[in-house]
Amino acid sequence: MNLAFRNVWAITVNDGFDVLRHAAVVTEGDRITYVGPDEDLVLPEGKEFRVIDGKDRNLVMPGLVNGHTHLPLGMLRGSADDLPLQRWLDELIFPGEAKHTPETLMTGALLALAELTRYGVTCFNDMYMSVRTNARAVEQSGQRALLTNVQIGVDPHHYDYLRENIETAEEYAGHPRIRIGFGPHAEYTEAHHSLNDSLEAALRFHAPLHIHVSETRKEHEECKARHNGMTPTQYLESIGYFQTKVLMAHCVWIEECDMDIIQKYDATVLHNPCSNMKLASGFAPLPRMLERGLNVALATDSSSSNNNLDLWEEMRAAALIHKANTLDATAVNARQALTLATRGGAEALGFTDTGCLVPGKKADLVMVDITGPSWHPMTDIVHHVVYAGSAHDVVMTVADGEVLYDHGVYTRLDVEKITAEADRLYRDVFA
Ligand SMILES: [Zn+2]
DSSP: OEEEEEEEEEEOOSTTOOEEEEEEEEEETTEEEEEEEGGGOOOOTTOOEEEEEOTTSEEEEEOEEEEEEOGGGGGGTTSSOSSOHHHIIIIIIHHHHTTOOHHHHHHHHHHHHHHHHHTTEEEEEEEESOHHHHHHHHHHHOOEEEEEEEEOTTSTTHHHHHHHHHHHHHHTTTOSSEEEOBEEOBGGGOOHHHHHHHHHHHHHHTOOEEEEESOSHHHHHHHHHHTTTOOHHHHHHHTTGGGSOEEEEEOSSOOHHHHHHHHHTTOEEEEOHHHHHHTTOOOOOHHHHHHHTOEEEEOOOOTTSSSOOOHHHHHHHHHHHHHHHHTOTTSSOHHHHHHHHTHHHHHHHTOTTOSSOOTTSBOOEEEEEOOSGGGOSOSOHHHHHHHTOOGGGEEEEEETTEEEEETTEESSOOHHHHHHHHHHHIIIIIO
């Protein structure tokens, strides 16, 4: 269905970061075809459009991009909180994950996708066991995604996961919305051979690698002790990782020498401010990364370490915590935070045809109800998005030109069934 949003506010996140009032945004098929003054819009004849009158009380902006998730890990949401990362992983998450069944993986993925849809996320990057299940779930939910099977070299199922990842990459080659990468978990959970296996597979498919890097100080320092003083990033460089695009989750403890490598190879940092706070991992040097012009995407991490997939909260956290951490109120501003969550994140993940409202780009966008008191007085709408707005103000989510969520109604997902199944499966399998 072609869509014409009329008389709306529009935050374009184009090169000039134009913000328009009394604007129109038009999509035809999977592309944006018009962004400009409503009064200048002439809809092409002979084509049908669903016309949505924004009444000057709705905002259209690019769909949000979530740079790092583990969809089905949400099945353990709330079951492992207020613990440091290593105990969280070893005592609760790894044993909990070992109980997953095909059914819990699919329901967990759909639950997460319903949440992403509700909060206006149209594109994301995931790593989890059973990439095939996640791909099937994303086929149902309608988003754009880069998916990887997690590889854990010390896990006896390593080769099963790798085989599934390779088969899924073959199956989804050329898919319009779903791309498959490879996901070695982290330097500290891998063996040299398994890191190499992932690299070889990624090179074969010209696919990116998605890996956790320097999330905790312990991990960063232990890597140096293990590898003659090399940081995780230096170690990955030494084994040839940067021959392909590397998407590096967290990078809380990276050093200037690591940023040199990230910059040299055009790698990407996936910044998860809320997860890093919840697991007490620390504050990633985001202001320095932005100053150096590194590729950065904003992300939630899983809803076991957050505990939601709300990228609006991440924008706000990214704009706030680095001010406090550096005692500099200019450290990360609202426009930078919104860029990280949209165009910047999309480009950093390699989705160069989405993330902004520009004719010719993919029709991935959200409409936001701005009638609530927190949106007024209307001083600076970008500031309101980051500092005052809420994911619950999203009223429409559109991905690839298709409406996925419309004023409380999911068009593709049966959210009541999914949440009931999640409750039942948690009781039966994990509790
Ligand atoms: Zn993660």
